[in-house]
Amino acid sequence: MAKARALDRRRKSVKNIRKITRTMELIATARFKKAMDRSVAARDYTKHLAKILENIASVGANVAHPLLEIRPTKRTAVLVLTGNRGLCGGYNSNVVRQSVALLGQWKSEQVPAHVSVSGKRGISALKFRGVDVAERYMQFEDKPEFAAVFPIGRAYLDAYSAGEIDRLDVVYTRFASIAKQEAVTETLLPLAPPQAASAGAKAKLASDEYDFYPSAGSILEEILPASFLSRLFKCFLDAAVSEQVARMVAMKAATENAGGLIKSLSRQYNRARQSQITGEIMEILGGVEALKK
Amino acid sequence: MADAKQSGTVRCVVVTPESTSLDTQARSVTLPLYDGLRGVGRGHSPFIGRLGAGEVRIVGEQGGPADAVRRLFVEGGFVEVSHDAVTVITQRAIAAERIDAAAARADLARIIGTRAAGDEAIEAKEQAAQVARALVRTAGGR
Numbered sequence: 001m002a003k004a005r006a007l008d009r010r011r012k013s014v015k016n017i018r019k020i021t022r023t024m025e026l027i028a029t030a031r032f033k034k035a036m037d038r039s040v041a042a043r044d045y046t047k048h049l050a051k052i053l054e055n056i057a058s059v060g061a062n063v064a065h066p067l068l069e070i071r072p073t074k075r076t077a078v079l080v081l082t083g084n085r086g087l088c089g090g091y092n093s094n095v096v097r098q099s100v101a102l103l104g105q106w107k108s109e110q111v112p113a114h115v116s117v118s119g120k121r122g123i124s125a126l127k128f129r130g131v132d133v134a135e136r137y138m139q140f141e142d143k144p145e146f147a148a149v150f151p152i153g154r155a156y157l158d159a160y161s162a163g164e165i166d167r168l169d170v171v172y173t174r175f176a177s178i179a180k181q182e183a184v185t186e187t188l189l190p191l192a193p194p195q196a197a198s199a200g201a202k203a204k205l206a207s208d209e210y211d212f213y214p215s216a217g218s219i220l221e222e223i224l225p226a227s228f229l230s231r232l233f234k235c236f237l238d239a240a241v242s243e244q245v246a247r248m249v250a251m252k253a254a255t256e257n258a259g260g261l262i263k264s265l266s267r268q269y270n271r272a273r274q275s276q277i278t279g280e281i282m283e284i285l286g287g288v289e290a291l292k293k
Numbered sequence: 294m295a296d297a298k299q300s301g302t303v304r305c306v307v308v309t310p311e312s313t314s315l316d317t318q319a320r321s322v323t324l325p326l327y328d329g330l331r332g333v334g335r336g337h338s339p340f341i342g343r344l345g346a347g348e349v350r351i352v353g354e355q356g357g358p359a360d361a362v363r364r365l366f367v368e369g370g371f372v373e374v375s376h377d378a379v380t381v382i383t384q385r386a387i388a389a390e391r392i393d394a395a396a397a398r399a400d401l402a403r404i405i406g407t408r409a410a411g412d413e414a415i416e417a418k419e420q421a422a423q424v425a426r427a428l429v430r431t432a433g434g435r
Contacts, residue, residue, distance in 0.1 A: 041312035048308055048382045052341055052373060146310040146384070210375070213326060213342035222343055223371060226384070233310050 004276055007269040011262055018258035024087065025251035031142045032244035038143065039175070039237045046234065049227045053194035056216045056223070066161050067191045067224045076106055077114040077156065077165040077189075081172035081239040082122030084138060089253075091173060091246035092121040094183040099171040100129055102185055114165060116152075118236075142244060144236040146229075153229040160189050172235045173242035181242040188231055191224060301335045304378040305351055307365060307386050314386050315365070320353030322379045324372050325427070339375040346427040348389065349381060364389035366431040368424055394432035401425035 080099045082092045099122075106113045116135035117123045123136050139148060159165045168189035173181050212219055305322050307315040321334040325347025344367060351363040370383030404425050409418040 038311065042310060044313045045308045045310045045382065048373065048380055049371075052371060052382070055341065150384070209339050211338065211340040213340060214328070219341060219343055219371065222369075226370070226382075229384075230310050 004269055004272040007265055007272055011265040011269060014258050014261050014265060018255055018262065021251045021254040021258060025248055025255055028088075028244050028247040028251060032241065032248055035142050035237070035241045035244050039234075039241050042230075042234065042237055046227075046230050049223060049230060050194075052219070052223060053227060055210055056212075056220050057194040059210070059212075059216055065220060065224050067157075067189065067228065068193050070190050071166045073111055073166045075114070075165050076111050076167040076169065077116070077159065078102060078106075079152075079156075079168065079170045079235075080115070080117045080119075080122050080126070081140075081170065081235060082117065082119035082125075083239075083243045084120045084141060086121055087250060088243055088247035089250035091181075091243055091250075092119070092125065095171055095173055096122055096125040096129075098183040098185060099126070100131070102169060102171060103131060114159075118239075140236060140240070142240050144233070144240055146233050149233045149236050150229060153232045156189065156232075157225050157228065165189070170232070170235045172239040173246075175238045175241045175245070178245060181245055186235065188228060188235075191228055302353075302355060302377075303333060303335050303337075305381070306378065307349070307367075307381045307383070309383060309386050315351075317351065317363075318355040319351045319363075320359065321351075323348075323350040323352070324379070324381070325349065325367065326372070333374055333379050335377055337374055337377075339373075341374075342372050344370045344372055344381070344383060346424040348427070348431045349386075364431065366392060366428055368427075389431050392428060392432040394429070397425065397428045397432050401429050 078099060080095060082095050086092065103113055103115065114135075115126070115131055115133050116137070117126055117133050118137040118140050120138055123133055123138075126133055137152070156165070156168055160168065167187065169185050169187050171183065171185050174184045174186075175181050302318040302320055303322060305315065305317050305319050306313060321332055323330055323332045324342070325345050327343045327345045330347075331342070346368045347366070349365045349367055351365070352361070353359045354361060354363055366385075366387045366389060367381060367383040368385040370381065373380045373382070401422065404418065404422045407418065409415045
């Protein structure tokens with residue numbers, strides 16, 4: 001009896017776990033949809049900024065700005081975006097692995113790195129690996145807000161223009177599609193120079209008719225920080241979307257796994273129960289035989 | 294485009310980093326450029342301008358009375374006017390009726406009350422005060 005009962009208990013606990021993972025999957029799905037909507041809504045801003053930048057570049061304004069200037073890297077900053085919670089497959093560990101590789105590279109080149117980490121998981125994992133984490137952020141969940149990202153970006157801009165850092169790399173999980181998210185390192189500072197309208201004459205014509213108030217140069221000065229901030233914000237949004245997708249996939253797998261486990265435990269339980277019944281019948285028969293004699 | 298021509302309206306779009314917060318047709322739009330207000334109606338020549346902190350007034354929105362005014366507070370950013378479309382690209386846009394006037398006034402008083410030492414700090418304080426003043430003004434409805 002003991003074995004069958006133990007199996008039954010295990011089956012019950014696996015059933016409960018399946019309920020939990022199934023719920024988590026559903027929650028992650030709902031959150032993913034919301035995060036995705038936010039990410040799509042944020043694209044317009046970047047698109048419009050890029051259009052203005054393109055116009056300025058093709059007008060032939062002098063595109064020189066401290067944020068575009070490539071300096072030799074003497075001091076660098078690394079921002080790592082992970083999640084606050086686990087149970088999302090390789091989401092956190094992939095980012096941590098990528099950032100450890102990057103930090104190792106800077107270390108071998110003897111460039112001091114200022115490391116900031118968002119997300120409890122990343123903070124503890126990097127601490128475990130002996131990385132000195134200067135800045136910790138734990139306020140970002142599945143809905144990062146621009147107002148919360150703004151001060152972080154502003155601090156980087158100030159540090160960059162003050163010459164305290166010569167480069168900023170962001171390690172995060174880029175959302176390519178629902179089937180593909182990958183941990184990447186993206187260099188946000190210095191900014192990539194704006195591309196002059198490449199599509200040729202058509203774009204050129206369109207840009208020629210614009211007047212600039214107060215001047216193309218002055219707009220450029222304002223628009224570059226804005227474009228940096230929007231790119232940084234996009235990293236946060238991508239990380240949030242990817243986290244939900246990763247959790248969705250991980251919980252789906254866990255639910256399916258639990259289903260398989262329940263099946264095999266049921267089979268074992270039935271077999272154990274049957275053999276127990278058989279054993280009992282044999283005992284009774286044995287008793288009857290003994291009485292006959 | 295064809296119906297816009299007939300009714301003599303411009304398309305007004307307000308974009309923030311988080312979303313497109315407004316997309317509408319209106320008779321005219323008044324914009325707070327860095328050095329003062331500028332009104333844009335149908336047929337305005339294309340330009341790209343820097344915005345200051347202040348109030349965007351959208352007059353005569355389609356589907357409403359001709360003299361209805363929708364007011365928004367924007368905190369800096371840019372505007373692109375082209376092909377009878379006004380695109381306001383800003384970090385923060387708040388509908389005027391949703392501004393907490395008391396909080397805005399308290400904020401302004403706090404900024405004026407803080408002491409700033411050094412050129413940069415003074416400049417930052419001035420800027421913050423300007424934004425706060427514009428917010429109070431927009432909340433006041435003038």
